[in-house]
Amino acid sequence: MSGAGHAQFRYTQTPSKVIHLRNLPWECHEDELIQLCSPFGKVVNTKCNVGANKNQAFVEFAEQSQAIAMVSYYASSPDPAHIRGKTVYIQYSNRQEIVHNKSPGDVPGNVLLVTIEGVEAGDVSIEVIHLVFSAFGFVHKIATFEKAAGFQALIQFSDAETACTAKNQLDGRSIPRYLLPPHVTSCNLRISYSAHTDLNIKFQSHRSRDYTNPYLPVNSTAFEGSLQPGLGTDGKKLEPESNVLLAAIENMQYAVTVDTLHMVFSSFGPVQKIAMFEKNGGTQALIQYPDVTTATVAKEALEGHCIYDGGYCKLHITYSRHTDLNIKAYSDRSRDYTIPNPNIASSQLSGVPSASTTWQTHLVTSEYPNSGYAAAGPVDPSQEPSSWPPGASPAAGSIHMGFQPDLRPGVSSPPYYGK
DNA sequence: AGCACA
Numbered sequence: 159m160s161g162a163g164h165a166q167f168r169y170t171q172t173p174s175k176v177i178h179l180r181n182l183p184w185e186c187h188e189d190e191l192i193q194l195c196s197p198f199g200k201v202v203n204t205k206c207n208v209g210a211n212k213n214q215a216f217v218e219f220a221e222q223s224q225a226i227a228m229v230s231y232y233a234s235s236p237d238p239a240h241i242r243g244k245t246v247y248i249q250y251s252n253r254q255e256i257v258h259n260k261s262p263g264d265v266p267g268n269v270l271l272v273t274i275e276g277v278e279a280g281d282v283s284i285e286v287i288h289l290v291f292s293a294f295g296f297v298h299k300i301a302t303f304e305k306a307a308g309f310q311a312l313i314q315f316s317d318a319e320t321a322c323t324a325k326n327q328l329d330g331r332s333i334p335r336y337l338l339p340p341h342v343t344s345c346n347l348r349i350s351y352s353a354h355t356d357l358n359i360k361f362q363s364h365r366s367r368d369y370t371n372p373y374l375p376v377n378s379t380a381f382e383g384s385l386q387p388g389l390g391t392d393g394k395k396l397e398p399e400s401n402v403l404l405a406a407i408e409n410m411q412y413a414v415t416v417d418t419l420h421m422v423f424s425s426f427g428p429v430q431k432i433a434m435f436e437k438n439g440g441t442q443a444l445i446q447y448p449d450v451t452t453a454t455v456a457k458e459a460l461e462g463h464c465i466y467d468g469g470y471c472k473l474h475i476t477y478s479r480h481t482d483l484n485i486k487a488y489s490d491r492s493r494d495y496t497i498p499n500p501n502i503a504s505s506q507l508s509g510v511p512s513a514s515t516t517w518q519t520h521l522v523t524s525e526y527p528n529s530g531y532a533a534a535g536p537v538d539p540s541q542e543p544s545s546w547p548p549g550a551s552p553a554a555g556s557i558h559m560g561f562q563p564d565l566r567p568g569v570s571s572p573p574y575y576g577k
Numbered sequence: 578a579g580c581a582c583a
Contacts, residue, residue, distance in 0.1 A: 176580095178579080178580050178581090180578050180579060180580085181578050181579095205581065208580075208581050209580080209581075213578090214578090214579085214580070214581080215581095216580075216581070245578090247578055247579080249579075249580090251580060251581090252580060253580075253581080256581080257581075257582075258581095258582095259581075259582045259583075261582085
């Protein structure tokens, strides 16, 4: 009957222009709250991600009548409010206004604090983390650690804007499943801003990387027993690591030049040498980095990805057995970028036997009858290390390919970040 | 699914 028909009307609350929402999806965004609430009035303030589970929120209307309208509506509506498919429970807050205490994690900065939920530290390698976050810009440094909150990583970008983009795109989502070990079904990323601005990375190790300083000493002991599980989630690849990568280019519908490869592989560190050759009817290339760590990073990041959208020029990367390529000639198929200023003659390569044909059979192990560097065109082959990292001047810029292969959110791989 | 922060 009247008065809701129940003798006990326990849910009577004093109205407030602030409503309390609970059972929200994890890390619900402010705009989702506004979208839900604005039909009832003007939202003047919100506070999201409240409570231990971050699944509560407050919304403050301009007028109390607006809050009453919303609470009343959903109190009698047959279908409840929902956000992202979850039923949202709404009531008046027991406070009359939202007081904004911005938690430190909400203050934007260039360093993100990422909590990877539901995984052991060994489940997600630093290469995977680097790959995922590199989709948004150059990642300067990564430090990982285990805390009570779980497996966490600090990711340093150039600026807060880049970090913000990455945060917005990845917060609450999972690392693509194909990058996770089989036994991990999902691993939600919880991302906030760190107060740090510049991480102090002392070693390249299985738990920390400085991509701006490839010459940082490698803490090799830190790698032992833990590096190769990075690939060894399946434990199948037993191929020894190397600073030289062998890249097979499949479905090469577009021309891939040594310059293309240099651009692509330079994203991960200074490329010292490149040699391209034909083998088994396909194009392959050897890419030499100064160290195994950089090569590993590049390998993890690029394996299986395509240089061009649409599945063209797919890279299959393994470790080469070589450690130092013996580049004899500066040609369209081989380069030695470590040579400071090879007196580049203006003549063409005409007098020099085709390096590429020699490469495919002898590679670096063989001795070359003709020594010395071949003549070259006007291109300056000396890529001084200072041209790296490509943070300011993206290596991928000039070729239109925007090389963040399959991981650009919303471009070529929306499904990867589902959920 | 039930109220924030220093």
